[in-house]
Amino acid sequence: MLPLSAFRKFIADKQLFSPEERVLLAVSGGRDSVLMARLFHAAGYNFSIIHCNFGLRGAESERDEAFVCRLAAELGVPFLSRKFDTRAYAKEKQLSIQMAARELRYQWFEEQRVEGGFACIALAQHQTDLVETVLINQLRGTGISGMHGIRSKNGKLIRPLLFLTAAGIHEIARSCGMGWVEDSSNASTDYQRNKIRQEVLPVLRQINPSLEATFSDNAARMEQAERLLGNTVAALRKSFIHDGPLQKLPLELVRSLDPQELLLFELLRPFGFHAEAVTRIISVLDAPSGRQFFSSGHRLIKDRNHLVIEPVQIAGTTTWILQPDDEAVIATGWTVSQHAGLPGQPPDEQHVAWCDRDKLVYPLTLRFWQQGDRFRPLGMKGFKKVSDFFVDRKLSLAEKERVPLLVNGNGDIVWVAGMRLDDRYKVGPGTEKVIIFEFKINPVGR
Amino acid sequence: MLPLSAFRKFIADKQLFSPEERVLLAVSGGRDSVLMARLFHAAGYNFSIIHCNFGLRGAESERDEAFVCRLAAELGVPFLSRKFDTRAYAKEKQLSIQMAARELRYQWFEEQRVEGGFACIALAQHQTDLVETVLINQLRGTGISGMHGIRSKNGKLIRPLLFLTAAGIHEIARSCGMGWVEDSSNASTDYQRNKIRQEVLPVLRQINPSLEATFSDNAARMEQAERLLGNTVAALRKSFIHDGPLQKLPLELVRSLDPQELLLFELLRPFGFHAEAVTRIISVLDAPSGRQFFSSGHRLIKDRNHLVIEPVQIAGTTTWILQPDDEAVIATGWTVSQHAGLPGQPPDEQHVAWCDRDKLVYPLTLRFWQQGDRFRPLGMKGFKKVSDFFVDRKLSLAEKERVPLLVNGNGDIVWVAGMRLDDRYKVGPGTEKVIIFEFKINPVGR
Structure with missing residues (x-):
């Protein structure tokens, strides 16, 4: 019932690892990762299971950890698990919860991989994830690099389930009566991906029932084209x-x-x-x-x-351009990122700004404070000088020269980044589209 | 109300033609092409209008021709029009009606362009068409060449409306009270495109309201990557x-x-x-x-x-491979093409075969008759030797060595191409997906 020979063939064809190497399997307890663990076990590979408990779903998080622990015991393989205070980490690093969990996960995985002498870390992404990722990249705007989707091997990360579709995994899991846990937050955490999965893919599949196979072939071709570009640029760099x-x-x-x-x-x-x-x-x-x-x-x-x-050093005269399809401006010391959202209640967090898309005139710019800058702080009727705003906040000269201002194409200051939104750009009842900006202090040395 | 400066800027930026050149405008009478003609007129460019009457929609075809004729008169420009017997041409050339209309159109356009000394032929495709084309290519399976979508300039064809979206054109047409004719067959002629337009794009637009602009930018990047590949291959060809x-x-x-x-x-x-x-x-x-x-x-x-x-000459031993994402096998003398379809009533035409997708085992092959070949001619309960079938049809030896047989991955003969389907592969009540094969005699010299 397990597609064991196809699994072994995929690993060999893509040279993911060799049979004598040890692999660290990231297992959340969901259907995909549980199937991956069972395939590794049935194929007789040498592996350990690693699990993150982000503590974000209360008793459900504990249930998942216990489930994976029992699975590891059943398969007779070592089990590594760790609890994280994800909310505290996100607050400290000024990250979204999702970004924080991602950072924690990959840092810890890599640490454990090196420490335990594992050849690579296996993730349970499948072909349907690949289709979704390609479409999401296209919707965000991408060059050739976004078109290869998810790679079966990327550095120390491998995806040995990329030969299966979501439907295929569902069918296998059902037919072999396999147990797993459902993540109740899955349906809500990724708006774009869910929309594509539930509303777009079913229609595309009516046109091409082998959607995933076709997109995988396309991705392989794109990866080759990307490689050609990489080779050409590497040769040119010598000039x-x-x-x-x-x-x-x-x-x-x-x-x-x-x-x-x-x-x-x-x-x-x-x-x-x-x-x-x-x-x-x-x-x-x-x-x-x-x-x-x-x-x-x-x-x-x-x-x-x-x-x-x-x-160049950061200077008052530097200006960064932010285009609609830019993901972020990464400067020395800070990052301002943007992504599209849907109308809703903005969170009460200073490092995030929700703006009415229709009021933004791209390209936006980011720059530091200049003499004469003024804006309308959120909740106020009148304008205020940015310098006065800084004085109220008791910022030193050095500090105020490091706060980026997000400036609209029409010259308005939209956001004193990380501190206060302009009232004119807030999300209101008439807002149809939202752009969410996020301010983050970069780790030292970046 | 007409976006005249954006139109002029797009033509200049993309170097579609220079102001002193004469352009031949393909105008069906639909909204897009009528707007294109009005833009050319308002911008003061030197142009003529060309229109094909394919005679496929009875009185409606005549109405459209008359409408475009009046438009040309109103704008004071020359009007070229021609009636085609598309059905007869399709029958003679063993083409689908759509392919026949396409061939007739481009042949005649190019003839008239050369004869009249026009610099180029302008088609009224827009940015939303580009998004659809990219998605259709992805669904069919594509390399880098399918990812640039529709080009603003491709040989002698130009697309000066590629700076506008379908919604933008709708809004402009409405605001300036422009008249046009609706093609009642539009909604039914292109199943895939309509499905994408009506069911997929609205969802994608919820995620990215600037869908068309983003896909246009992506396409421009893909076109550059394709150019890099072209340069590299041209250099290698010297080896x-x-x-x-x-x-x-x-x-x-x-x-x-x-x-x-x-x-x-x-x-x-x-x-x-x-x-x-x-x-x-x-x-x-x-x-x-x-x-x-x-x-x-x-x-x-x-x-x-x-x-x-x-x-090599055509020989009985030659075999052509047909993979799921191949569009066609083009041999010396004939072409067999395939595309996905939805269940329905197959047309009663020998050059077309509708097969149940689930019974096909790819790769399919095409080859000529061999000793011992047998199949179950459509409508028959028993098997028949292919050689006997040819004898019944009074084919000469030379003729029967030129009829390609479509062979399933399991060895069954699926179709005596252009002559008779195998009964086992026909579309039935249980058919979920259909592959439509088409056989065509190539023009001499191909």
């Missing part, structure tokens, strides 16, 4: 001339790049330049020298024969 | 050694290709080799010499140091 802290890219080379936008974008990406900046840089290649462009950590100057790139 | 009718590709080069599958596929594609064949060729690179592979028009032999490719 950089290193000159102390400066890196110079000959204009002659830049002019000869074909496709120019894609290749220049990939070459400048490590310096933090976005696609929008690259388009503007290309537009001045034949203009007089001296034009400057800033990313979050670098300045690019077009001189007579080169694009000259140098690291 | 072919020409030796009389033979072309040789050094094994050393083949072994060094990275990504190997994608690049070898692109190099062998002009010789008709499918992805599946490429995978098998790669698997024998280190095997003893002499392994042979056939495409519809070529033989590839692995010798000690090369892949040697030579053109």
